[in-house]
Amino acid sequence: MVKTKSNVIQKDAVVVKFVGDSGDGMQLSGTLFSDTAALEGLDLATFPDYPAEIRAPHNTIAGVSGFQVHVGAKKIETTGDLCDVLVAMNPASLKANLKWAKPGATIIVDENAFDEAALKKSGYTENPLENDSLSGYNLVKAPVTLLTREAVKHLSLDNKSADRSKNMFALGMMYHLFGWGFDHTYEFFGKKFKNKPDVIAANKAVLEAGFNYAETIEALSSVFQVSKAKMEPGRYRNITGNVATAWGFLAASERSGRPLFLGSYPITPATEILIELAKYKSLGAKVFQAEDEIAGICSAIGASYTGSLALTSTSGPGLSLKSEAIGLAVMTELPLVIVNVQRGGPSTGLPTKSEQSDLYQALFGRNGECPVVVIAASSSANCFYYAYMASKIAMEHMTPVILLTDGYLGNGSQLFRIPKVAELPEIKPPIAKPNDPDFKPYRRNPETL
Template sequence: MGKNPKVVQREEVVVKFAGDSGDGMQLTGSQFSDASAFIGNDLSTFPDYPSEIRAPQGTVAGVSGFQVHIGHKEVTTPGDQADVLVAMNPAALKANMKWVKPGATIIIDIDNFDNKHYKKAGYVEDPLHDDSLDGYNVVKAPITNLTRDTVKPYGFDPKTADKTRNQFVAGMLYWLFNRDIKLGEDFLNDKFKSKPNIVKANTAVLHAGYNYAETIEALSTTFLVDPVKNKKGLFRNMTGNLATAWGLLAAAERAGLELFLGSYPITPATEILQEIAKRKHLGAVAFQAEDEIAGITSAIGASFAGRLAVTSTSGPGLALKGEALGLAVITELPLVVVNVQRGGPSTGLPTKTEQSDLMQALYGRSGESPLIVIAASTPANCFHYAFEAARLSLEHMTPVILLTDSYLANGSELWKIPNTEDLPEIHPPLVKDNDENYQPYRRDPEKMNRYWAIPGQEGLRHRIGGLEKEDVTGNVSHDPMNHQVMVTKRKEKVEKVADDIPELEVIGEQTGDLLVIGWGGTYGGLVSAVTDLQKEGVSISLAQFNYIHPLPRNTEKVLAGFKKRIVCEINMGQFVSHLRSLYQHLGFRQYNKVQGLPFFISELKAKFMSVIEEQQPGETKNS
């Protein structure tokens, strides 16, 4: 005790927690995030876990991780590489060495670094005795043994005792980041409210970790990250899935409707269903359907009956919903489909991120079936775009697909809490009872939406369905010209939504050498890379699309302002294909990655510089 550590002030720090799926790394990560938010750091988090619930212990396949990026400066991504890595076993070390910065602090549980664990992790050489850790500050902490000693008085079996090891780690980090350990105690008190013995044991371990870190020589430098600049107000730490669920609840309230969610559990969208299931006190109903098809069709039924109807899913589920989406298109009922994208095709990489459902969202139905497609771009703005999806759906009487992805859904960031009274009111085109002018396919002359007459209303009985309907009257019609008219009207209705969405914003100058184009969840990486290069004097700007169909009115103008354009996506080039088909006179480069991982800022910057520097004949004008 009583050493005087050197305190280093840092603009930002990235911490990665890694261990077995059952080691509680997600909890320790959230605890560290909450403590960071409490003292006013900006933050962005990303959990990284296998699709198996408890893969074989000690294997690389079973490693679960949680990365936190905290900052005095604003942070927009969970960070490329970690300044501090916590590795609870050799597998966690092996899986994460490539995500660690040179010179980083690596805290390992030395009690798990033995031959048995090396073998499981697939190490041939002992990593502590070859040169693979040279240049890192390796802290060999006997976490398991010290934890077991600490909880001895509580009479836990070894398995239960080991579950508290994550608090030893938490304690070490409180010391390493110069934080008040009381925050950690409060977290535990709140988390295990009803289990006083568990609170006591965990608190003891938390202190043991803190005291250990304070004592050992290996931790001679501590970090201090001051509260974030330029962010003031009341915040909360939000994941994308939670923000999506709350955005839908807010939209229901602002529309004066009750929320109905028809959904089937699917990774990584399930938390939306779980969250809505908890919100009966706000009048919301979560209907856990027997399959993806019943998820969407029950929602269509609820929409017909006058609810704000939503279904949530991921890629394979969206494929199953395709037929029903066509029904929602032709019946022109409001419906929000949330698709939390994951690696595909098929079961693919269920817990990893990808943006490969864009084409499916735009075109994955039979017939001419246009609908609105929008995408959220940060964990917290899932709230805004879920609200927008509901607003556009209700006011324009059309299904809307909201695209998020695993990275946004599970990642978190600080979100400035809005006042719901500042959100726009939503006005669905409802009809008064006994309205003599009501006909199922009479339309609003401006927006071209049909009107919403709801079963139970007097004097508005009508029939809708999947068969083509006669314009205005809604009678079944197989007339050739009528079909042409109806197909055209459904298309125009969706295209007119462009009048009701904001223009595309450009981050940086409106003209220049290179326009970086992204959509949805790549925003954090792209904006960091672009603003870094802007600071270095590079002529580069970013256009991040949230409205995919229809596109903002000024899209072409923005795109045309640059000598070169590069479309960056976590897929093989779906948005770039879409843009090429719409703007055939403009040239587009593309940058694609499909590794189940987000873009890293370093790789983006390198790519952008190489594009700017490349000289090809004829590239002086718009390429």
């Protein structure tokens, strides 16, 4: 791949946001962009921004889905605030996300999507591509839908099938903007659609068409160059906070020699911990999907009583339901880790909105004198270490521990250097000797207090 553009803009970090309708494939475009950035040697943090509504009407603001990526040559700790590049696939996504674009940011839009009906549904009284409202930005009006259909014409696909690939056109434009190749994305196509050669061919053709279009238009006369990040040697992967949490528990189980048990009830945004741990029966993990939140924590207390590393996962509404059982675990001095992946609002709240709203509940939301350890992760990657340390504290001190994360950390991702379990801090649970006549379960341990 040879670029003809000579204007190269050096950047330490760039924030990119892909936005569109729920069916426009923005999560996939963002994920592929992130994975390619990692393979190019950049550090990164991501956040998928899902709509709250189920099947919101097409082309409405309520149905806008997004994926934000922050890549850089330095250590990236957040997904960033304002974006340098905004890719908007329809009017609603532009209207909902323009406030997050920096002054002078590059905004790439599918001009074919800005028809009268779509503009009206999104609340525009006139077309923003045709007035001066976007004059403060580098606006790229690309005929994405039209050129996508042209790119796959040789495959004899109908328009509906062809349009499913238009997210790849936008991704191809981004690859040109950053000077990246297609190898990883081609590999993904081969694995994802291995039994659908036409789909592979369509996505490849559209990806290349987007790259070539970006190379030929004057609006993208500059490309970004972000140097490789200086990172400690090791094996890395892009990991979400929920998966990192699950892996931290698996590492604690291995290091402590205690079998892992998770008793949990599915709840957004914590369910992925349940799903991830269910994959690891080979490592001795036992996962129980209970009928409700109370059954989830009570099953975990029972597992703790029999000597397991006992866990339960939830979000704010579930934590309130578990409060009485947390008191039981305190009273019986049983180790237990309660993960609260926080979301917004009281009661059933706002499942897709991230909010650090449960601190007071975690500290004081129990009856009687009922102290528990409360710790909080601060990034998607360090959810691994906080889950590990929560397990260590719970088992060594025979007490419940509440681990706070949130939807931003749980759904977001970072590059994570996979550690060797043997290098993690030792976990020494107080195991009673069999048939010890001097054993007293509540005897005070002067070493651990």
